[in-house]
Amino acid sequence: MKPKVATIWLGGCSGCHMSFLDLDERLIDLADKIDLVYSPIADVKEFPRDVDVTLVEGAIASFEHEELARLIRRNSRFVVSFGDCAVTGNVTAMRNSLDLDDVLHRSYVELADTTPRVPRDYPTIAELMKQARPLHEYITVDAFIHGCPPTADQIWSAVTELLAGKKPELTHVFLRYG
Amino acid sequence: MAIVTLTIDGEQLSAQDNESLLEIARQHKIEIPTLCHLDGLSDVGACRLCLLEIEGSNKLAPACTTRPMEGMVVHTNTEKLKKYRRMIVALLASEGNHQCSVCMVNNHCELQNLAYDTGLLYVRVPYLYPNKVTDASHESFIIDRDRCVLCTRCVRVCHEVEGAHVWDIAGRGIDCTIVADLNVPWGSAESCTSCGKCVLVCPTGALVKKGESVAEMEKHTDFLKYIVTARRKGEWISIENEEE
Numbered sequence: 001m002k003p004k005v006a007t008i009w010l011g012g013c014s015g016c017h018m019s020f021l022d023l024d025e026r027l028i029d030l031a032d033k034i035d036l037v038y039s040p041i042a043d044v045k046e047f048p049r050d051v052d053v054t055l056v057e058g059a060i061a062s063f064e065h066e067e068l069a070r071l072i073r074r075n076s077r078f079v080v081s082f083g084d085c086a087v088t089g090n091v092t093a094m095r096n097s098l099d100l101d102d103v104l105h106r107s108y109v110e111l112a113d114t115t116p117r118v119p120r121d122y123p124t125i126a127e128l129m130k131q132a133r134p135l136h137e138y139i140t141v142d143a144f145i146h147g148c149p150p151t152a153d154q155i156w157s158a159v160t161e162l163l164a165g166k167k168p169e170l171t172h173v174f175l176r177y178g
Numbered sequence: 179m180a181i182v183t184l185t186i187d188g189e190q191l192s193a194q195d196n197e198s199l200l201e202i203a204r205q206h207k208i209e210i211p212t213l214c215h216l217d218g219l220s221d222v223g224a225c226r227l228c229l230l231e232i233e234g235s236n237k238l239a240p241a242c243t244t245r246p247m248e249g250m251v252v253h254t255n256t257e258k259l260k261k262y263r264r265m266i267v268a269l270l271a272s273e274g275n276h277q278c279s280v281c282m283v284n285n286h287c288e289l290q291n292l293a294y295d296t297g298l299l300y301v302r303v304p305y306l307y308p309n310k311v312t313d314a315s316h317e318s319f320i321i322d323r324d325r326c327v328l329c330t331r332c333v334r335v336c337h338e339v340e341g342a343h344v345w346d347i348a349g350r351g352i353d354c355t356i357v358a359d360l361n362v363p364w365g366s367a368e369s370c371t372s373c374g375k376c377v378l379v380c381p382t383g384a385l386v387k388k389g390e391s392v393a394e395m396e397k398h399t400d401f402l403k404y405i406v407t408a409r410r411k412g413e414w415i416s417i418e419n420e421e422e
Binding site: 081084087088089090091093094096097098131133134136137141144148175176177178 | 271275277278279280281284285290293294297298299300301302304305307308309310393
């Protein structure tokens with residue numbers, strides 16, 4: 001049976017997933033080797049059980065992210081912090097030293113082109129936490145892929161090693177913040 | 179001045195007793211990581227990355243400010259030291275707001291390189307995300323205190339080489355911060371000659387030139403070699419060295 005792989009997009013810009021798509025023709029090889037059971041590019045609604053490897057892009061920025069992170073941990077054998085936001089908080093965490101209400105007001109009222117309104121009290125919008133923080137501060141993380149975004153080669157190297165059942169070899173080349 | 183013999187990492191060496199262990203090690207191609215040290219400036223032992231183990235002492239000693247002694251046995255790269263160095267870099271990372279991806283010196287940063295050299299996979303301690311003041315009041319330069327590691331290279335180069343002494347440290351402990359003159363905006367610091375030496379010696383993106391973009395700026399510290407004819411701790415530009 002093929003290993004079940006999931007990728008998820010939490011508090012990030014989706015750049016890590018864009019870089020994943022930059023695997024280009026290697027995606028075709030990968031599609032033969034894995035079962036992609038959950039991903040922003042797979043349109044599955046529920047995070048499944050018994051996942052072998054989950055790549056998590058983004059920091060934990062909302063209460064929904066925290067819940068998802070815990071669900072991912074319960075349902076995955078191997079959890080990978082995928083990109084700098086998951087590893088360090090990175091750009092998502094730049095708001096952390098500021099007041100959340102000020103940040104929301106700046107983004108949705110002061111800078112709004114139309115209908116200035118802070119998106120709160122909508123049941124469909126997840127409530128932000130006061131701070132966006134790295135994934136490993138909430139759950140145990142088994143491996144780290146660094147970079148903003150990680151390069152396609154970094155992702156390929158990490159994914160092929162993970163699929164071979166090894167922790168990715170973190171040499172100088174692949175340990176790369178920013 | 180006297181000649182002493184000592185052992186560094188199993189290698190028997192002789193050295194002058196007024197040289198630092200860091201200088202002696204580097205003369206013998208023994209690499210010790212540093213951050214606050216810069217050839218040409220005085221040493222202050224601020225960053226603690228060059229810590230060494232000395233047999234018979236239960237304290238770790240910084241290589242940059244420790245002098246050799248006869249019969250000293252020094253270890254520069256033990257598992258304990260590697261662990262401590264990684265922890266130091268982790269603490270520096272957690273105390274600031276170092277978003278590498280949006281930093282002007284991304285990929286040209288001494289803190290980043292230390293993270294790689296010490297194998298810092300992730301930061302175990304909680305990030306503090308402090309609220310620090312960025313000052314862009316100077317016409318040519320910016321001080322971004324989020325990225326400052328308090329190595330004090332800027333303080334020393336301004337005092338010792340430029341002779342202006344614009345920079346100093348204010349506050350205590352975790353609240354320490356680099357200030358211009360008596361804590362005024364950099365642009366109104368009357369002592370500043372706008373020479374830019376502080377910007378060039380800063381190991382991170384804390385001091386940068388205006389107009390540069392992300393990952394564009396490379397720092398060059400070579401200029402110090404040409405300006406500084408000699409350095410001895412406590413004997414800044416000594417005549418003895420100029421004659422050498």
